[in-house]
Amino acid sequence: MLDSTYMPYNPTEIEKKWQKYWKDQSIxxxxxxxxxxxxYILDMFPYPSGSGLHVGHPKGYxxxxxxxxxxxxxxxxxxxxxxxxxxxxxxxxxxIANKVHPRVAVEKNVQRFKEQLEIIGFDYDWxxxxxxxxxQYYKWTQWIFLQLLKAGLAYESHxxxxxxxxxxxxxxxxxxxxxxxxxxxxxxxxxxxRQWVLKIRDYAEKLIDGLEELDWPHSIKESQRNWIGRSxxxxxxxxxxxxxxxxxxxxxxTIFGVTYMVIAPEHELVERLLVSKAxxxxxxxxxxxxxxxxxxxxxxxxxxxxxxxVEIKGIQIxxxxxxxxxxxxxxxxxxxxxxxxxIMAVPAHDERDFAFAKKYxxxxxxxxxxGELPSIADGKLVNSGEFNGLPSEEAKKKITQWLxxxxxxxAKVDYKLRDWVFSRQRYWxxxxxxxxxxxxxxxxxxxxxxxxxxxxxxxxxPTGTGESPLANIEEWVNVSCPNCKGSxxxxxxxxxxxxxxxxxxxxxxxxxxxxVLVDKEKEKQWMPVDMYVGGAxxxxxxxxxxxxxxxxxxxxxxxxxxxxxMRLQHVGLISGEDGRxxxxxxxxxxxxxxxxxxxxxxxxxxxxMFMGPFSSGAMWSTASIRGARRFLERIWEIAEKPINKxxxxxxxxxxxxxxxxxxxxxxxxxxxxxxxxxxxxxxxVLEKKDFSREVIQNFILILSPFAPxxxxxxxxxxxxxxxxxxxxxxxxxxxxxSEADVTIPIQINGKVRGxxxxxxxxxxxxxxxxxxxxxxxxxxxxxxxxxxVIYVQDRLLNIVVS
RNA sequence: GCCGGGAUGGCGGAAUGGUAUACGCGCAGCACUUAAAAUGCUGUGGCCGUAAGGCCUUGUGGGUUCGAGUCCCACUCUCGGCACCA
Numbered sequence: 001m002l003d004s005t006y007m008p009y010n011p012t013e014i015e016k017k018w019q020k021y022w023k024d025q026s027i028x029x030x031x032x033x034x035x036x037x038x039x040y041i042l043d044m045f046p047y048p049s050g051s052g053l054h055v056g057h058p059k060g061y062x063x064x065x066x067x068x069x070x071x072x073x074x075x076x077x078x079x080x081x082x083x084x085x086x087x088x089x090x091x092x093x094x095x096i097a098n099k100v101h102p103r104v105a106v107e108k109n110v111q112r113f114k115e116q117l118e119i120i121g122f123d124y125d126w127x128x129x130x131x132x133x134x135x136q137y138y139k140w141t142q143w144i145f146l147q148l149l150k151a152g153l154a155y156e157s158h159x160x161x162x163x164x165x166x167x168x169x170x171x172x173x174x175x176x177x178x179x180x181x182x183x184x185x186x187x188x189x190x191x192x193x194r195q196w197v198l199k200i201r202d203y204a205e206k207l208i209d210g211l212e213e214l215d216w217p218h219s220i221k222e223s224q225r226n227w228i229g230r231s232x233x234x235x236x237x238x239x240x241x242x243x244x245x246x247x248x249x250x251x252x253x254t255i256f257g258v259t260y261m262v263i264a265p266e267h268e269l270v271e272r273l274l275v276s277k278a279x280x281x282x283x284x285x286x287x288x289x290x291x292x293x294x295x296x297x298x299x300x301x302x303x304x305x306x307x308x309x310v311e312i313k314g315i316q317i318x319x320x321x322x323x324x325x326x327x328x329x330x331x332x333x334x335x336x337x338x339x340x341x342x343i344m345a346v347p348a349h350d351e352r353d354f355a356f357a358k359k360y361x362x363x364x365x366x367x368x369x370x371g372e373l374p375s376i377a378d379g380k381l382v383n384s385g386e387f388n389g390l391p392s393e394e395a396k397k398k399i400t401q402w403l404x405x406x407x408x409x410x411a412k413v414d415y416k417l418r419d420w421v422f423s424r425q426r427y428w429x430x431x432x433x434x435x436x437x438x439x440x441x442x443x444x445x446x447x448x449x450x451x452x453x454x455x456x457x458x459x460x461x462p463t464g465t466g467e468s469p470l471a472n473i474e475e476w477v478n479v480s481c482p483n484c485k486g487s488x489x490x491x492x493x494x495x496x497x498x499x500x501x502x503x504x505x506x507x508x509x510x511x512x513x514x515x516v517l518v519d520k521e522k523e524k525q526w527m528p529v530d531m532y533v534g535g536a537x538x539x540x541x542x543x544x545x546x547x548x549x550x551x552x553x554x555x556x557x558x559x560x561x562x563x564x565x566m567r568l569q570h571v572g573l574i575s576g577e578d579g580r581x582x583x584x585x586x587x588x589x590x591x592x593x594x595x596x597x598x599x600x601x602x603x604x605x606x607x608x609m610f611m612g613p614f615s616s617g618a619m620w621s622t623a624s625i626r627g628a629r630r631f632l633e634r635i636w637e638i639a640e641k642p643i644n645k646x647x648x649x650x651x652x653x654x655x656x657x658x659x660x661x662x663x664x665x666x667x668x669x670x671x672x673x674x675x676x677x678x679x680x681x682x683x684x685v686l687e688k689k690d691f692s693r694e695v696i697q698n699f700i701l702i703l704s705p706f707a708p709x710x711x712x713x714x715x716x717x718x719x720x721x722x723x724x725x726x727x728x729x730x731x732x733x734x735x736x737x738s739e740a741d742v743t744i745p746i747q748i749n750g751k752v753r754g755x756x757x758x759x760x761x762x763x764x765x766x767x768x769x770x771x772x773x774x775x776x777x778x779x780x781x782x783x784x785x786x787x788x789v790i791y792v793q794d795r796l797l798n799i800v801v802s
Numbered sequence: 803g804c805c806g807g808g809a810u811g812g813c814g815g816a817a818u819g820g821u822a823u824a825c826g827c828g829c830a831g832c833a834c835u836u837a838a839a840a841u842g843c844u845g846u847g848g849c850c851g852u853a854a855g856g857c858c859u860u861g862u863g864g865g866u867u868c869g870a871g872u873c874c875c876a877c878u879c880u881c882g883g884c885a886c887c888a
Contacts, residue, residue: 178885222806223883231887249888262888307886338887345888351803352886416887539883610826612814617881624814624827630841631826674816677825684825745821750869752821776855790868796820800868 009636011600015709019121027723028123031077039071040079040526042505042565044534044542045130047085047497048109050094053116054582055590055608055620056574060533062605063569063614063672065122067531069705070667072123073729079526080123081508083130084110087138088497089167089183092428096461102428106133116592121601121708123725128511132500133428136514137507139451141499142433143517144549145422146444147556149434153199154422156442160266161421163191168462169425170195172496173418174541193466196432196493198420200548204228205413207547216568217615223539229416234400236344236409240317242276243269245328248339248414252403253395255321256384257346257367259357261328262309265292266336273312280314285330292332307333307356319344320408321385321399331356339414348373368392420545422496427460427469429494437481437488446482452490468492501542502549505529505564517558524560532565535573536615543568569670572616574608579619590620602707603629609672609706631680632710635703638686639696639714648692654740655685656695660732663702672706679703693718698730746771747798748780756797764791771797 022028041064046057061082068080086106094109095102110131117124130137148154162171166186170193175182200207208228211221233250238261245261263269270289274282288310309331316325333352334343347357347364354374357364370379378392387395403409423432431452433445445452455476460469470492471477481488506518509526513519534542543565550564575581576588583589595604607628611618648656659682666675682699697718704711704724715724739760744767746754754774758767768789771777777799784801791797 217807219806219882226805226884229884229887233888247888251888333886335887340888343888350888352888355886414887416884536882610814616808616815618814621814621827627826633841673814674825677816680825743821747821747869750820755821779855788868790820792820796869798820798868 009633009710011602011632011709012597014713015119015121015596015601018709018712019118021712021723022121022123022725025723027725028080028125029127030079030081030125033077034525036075036077038079038526039068039076039531040505040529041068041071041531042080042508042529042533043082044532044538045083045085045501045504046113047088047090048106048113049090050098050105050109051584052109052112053592054574055592055595055604056582058117058120058592058604059574059608059614060535060571061117061122062120062608063571063670064531064533065605065708066609066667066672066705067670069123069708069725070729072725073701073705073727075728079128079508080125081128081130081511082117082122082124082126083128083504083508084113084132085497085501085504086110086131086133087429087495087500089169089424089426089428092426092460093167095428102460103133106131119596119601120592120604123708128508130504130507130511132430132504135451135453138430138500139514140507140517141430141495141503142445142450142452143447144503144553145495145499146433146447146450148198148552149444151552151556153202153552155197155199157195157197157419158192159195160190160192161195162188163193163466164188167426168464170421170423170466172421172498174420174544175496191466195421196423196434196491198422198548200420200544201415201417203548203551204230204415204417206551207417207544210547210551210563214563214568215566217570220536220539220543220568220570224544227417227540227544230413231415232411232413234396234403234409235340235412236320236403238317238320238344239408240315240328242278243273243315243317245269245317245342246340247342247344248412249344251346251349251392251396252399252409253378253381253384253387253390253392254346254349254367255319255344255399255403256381256387257348257365258319258321258326258344259347259363259365260326260345261317262331262334262343262345262353262356263312263328264334264336264341265289265330265332267330267341269342270312270330273315278314279312281310281312285310285312288330307331307352307359309333309356309360311360320403320406327362329356329360337418338416349376350374351376420548422499423493424496425466425468426462426494427454427457429496430454430499431470432491432493432495434491435479435481435488436491437483437486439486440481440483440488443481443483443488449482454494468494470494498542498545502546503553505546506553506559517553527559528561528563529565530567532568533571536570570615572612572614572618574611575617575619577620577622582620590622595625599625599629600632600709602632602710606631606676606706610676612673614670614672631676631683632707634683634687635699636710636714638683639700639717643691643693643696648695649689650740652685652689652691652695654736655682656691656698657732657736660698660702660730661734661737664729664732667705676706679706700724701727701730742794744794745796746774746777747796748777749800750798753777753780760794762793764789764793764797767791767797768799771799 043061043064068078072078091106092102095105162176164171164181164186166184167181176188179188181188208230231250233248234252235248238245273279309329312328315328317328319326345353347353348366349368351374366373367383368379369382370377381387381390381395400409400411431454433452435443435445437443455473457473463469477489479488479490509522510519546564551562553559554562578588580586580588607625610628659678662678663675666672700711700714712724741757742760743755743757745752746756753776756770786799787802788800
């Protein structure tokens with residue numbers, strides 16, 4: 001019978017109690033003690049949308065919470081902060097839809113998010129909370145932009161860019177998915193516009209090389225490599241009497257197969273040729289160029305199958321390899337955005353050129369022997385003069401060298417990565433700190449005048465004209481030039497949502513000291529981030545942009561590490577019970593507040609970590625969450641059991657140490673599901689066996705990162721007066737584990753016919769003779785000849801018979 | 803099309819080349835209850851068998867090995883990323 005002090009498990013009560021205790025006692029204030037080793041554990045900070053959190057959002061935060069609590073107990077000083085990525089279109093659109101100022105909406109949403117996070121019992125140091133929309137924060141976002149400008153990495157461009165007609169703003173390449181706006185799904189148009197652009201391409205090589213040293217998921221590294229898209233090839237200049245045409249190719253070995261050339265319609269050379277009078281069909285060409293201009297990116301992609309183009313008659317270019325004169329086409333299957341915007345066409349060895357050549361009856365000359373045409377594979381060269389017989393690989397080098405000697409070619413590495421279109425024609429973002437002066441031109445705002453604050457306005461809806469709503473605020477726009485004091489206007493474009501998140505991890509190290517980007521000492525104490533956790537959708541946006549800015553700041557000497565995030569883990573999405581993405585639209589949203597009220601925060605935490613591998617997606621299951629609650633209730637009951645023994649049985653002790661090992665490894669490797677399974681197995685043992693005080697104490701310690709409230713409560717009930725959060729993590733006894741008896745299978749011809757429990761390290765003779773005594777083994781050996789005996793110590797015995 | 807994952811009971815999933823199906827959910831039977839819920843106990847991959855035990859089983863087909871979910875080859879399906887990228 002349970003004694004009179006027995007209380008049933010009541011999470012509502014104890015969770016409130018411990019959350020208040022942690023707050024009142026500042027338990028999770030970041031430690032300054034630099035004697036301790038550090039761990040910087042970071043979540044991708046959310047942006048506070050109007051709809052609040054659903055149960056999928058906290059999954060990553062639960063993981064970093066467990067991770068940080070674990071390392072704190074292991075004696076590390078831990079930095080585990082949280083903040084708000086509050087600029088950007090969603091916040092602004094929400095504000096417009098609900099007719100409130102974005103600042104007001106953000107404040108309200110932050111409040112709501114914070115409440116939702118707090119009831120889950122996270123160990124965030126809220127003294128370090130940051131918000132990208134705080135002028136003291138974005139002052140430094142603007143400052144970084146000025147440093148990029150100073151370093152020649154920011155420039156104004158008037159090239160056509162992606163324009164979203166619904167969101168009424170320009171977009172970066174990364175914001176376009178299959179020709180549609182990533183955010184709203186509208187078809188993206190091409191618009192020539194004045195834009196601020198960052199030269200991320202200059203960092204392509206460094207961004208690829210830097211991936212080497214990172215402990216990131218393979219898939220993310222591959223995505224980034226893919227996105228940056230490095231290819232090695234040659235830059236070759238083709239000459240005609242009046243023009244030079246420069247092309248990039250990865251297949252210089254096919255140069256003898258060039259039978260025509262193609263220029264993208266947007267190529268500036270087209271216009272130059274048309275005015276030169278050498279062109280006989282200028283009208284026709286001009287018409288084609290006009291036609292393609294009106295095609296959107298998407299239309300161009302849809303037209304993929306049917307290649308179109310028009311020959312520029314009267315112009316011929318000499319193939320330097322053959323000496324042959326070849327025609328020149330304008331065709332939109334050649335993109336202005338990659339390489340030089342012009343290609344040497346090798347129809348025999350390129351599928352696109354092949355299709356085009358077929359359609360326009362152009363010669364197709366095989367120069368690589370590699371099967372049926374068009375063949376894109378490497379092979380041996382044919383029809384290639386002195387290079388005949390060489391394999392492609394070697395020919396690429398030799399031909400490039402030969403072209404170089406002739407002064408018309410060189411080896412060249414090119415990238416798919418586009419420069420970063422950095423301006424948005426919207427209100428809710430960091431103003432770009434630039435002043436346009438009538439006499440001095442582009443003038444950076446002096447650093448002492450930062451931040452350039454976003455003015456308070458009544459109307460912040462997008463204008464749709466390609467100008468930011470800020471352009472209408474005359475008293476803000478009109479300023480005097482910092483150089484000549486003459487009349488000047490502010491830049492009215494704002495920065496993209498990704499700006500503030502490209503350096504926020506630096507601000508957490510010293511959030512109050514906004515006089516510097518980051519304190520040098522503090523930066524050295526904490527960087528790099530040891531564990532970064534967030535969604536996979538950021539693979540080619542945030543994670544590339546942040547690496548780019550960080551690498552730039554490193555090159556400029558502002559930070560001490562070349563990479564910001566050493567280890568990265570992905571959160572797998574939680575979908576609704578119907579298997580669909582959790583969304584209002586499907587009515588399948590599960591609110592974490594409701595789960596906490598019904599089952600408790602500890603149950604939510606344990607359940608989400610137990611659902612499956614951390615980076616895999618999982619479906620929410622209201623039926624399954626009961627299992628997590630039962631697990632905690634059983635622990636509660638076990639802790640109520642009177643302690644009968646101070647001496648521990650070997651069996652229980654072994655079970656405990658096995659569990660400590662598995663939980664320890666589970667946390668370090670982000671395999672929380674198997675860690676929890678290990679603890680469940682221990683519960684199964686402790687329910688049936690007597691155990692000492694030490695056993696249950698150690699169990700509560702390893703449970704505490706997962707279910708901190710119940711752990712603190714039980715810890716206190718056992719007479720401890722200090723928070724469990726800083727109690728040393730138990731160590732498992734490796735010797736105990738390796739010396740324990742082992743049960744090994746006895747196989748005959750690889751089939752299990754029995755098992756034996758023997759002392760660890762038992763020798764073959766002992767095991768074999770014991771095995772031969774087993775009746776079932778004898779039965780299977782009868783009348784058979786033993787050919788071979790395989791013995792793996794502590795693992796198995798396999799008798800091979802014929 | 804190219805690049806990268808993945809496929810294990812009714813379900814989520816576990817397994818350094820060494821007893822496949824741990825742990826949980828669900829389900830069934832039993833106990834408690836007037837009853838239900840909750841809780842506890844027992845069972846739970848398939849087939850044969852009263853049992854002991856046997857045979858089969860990790861998407862498909864081959865291979866390496868004493869031994870393969872795990873390694874190799876070919877394929878099917880599936881999920882992500884990229885895609886007229888020269």
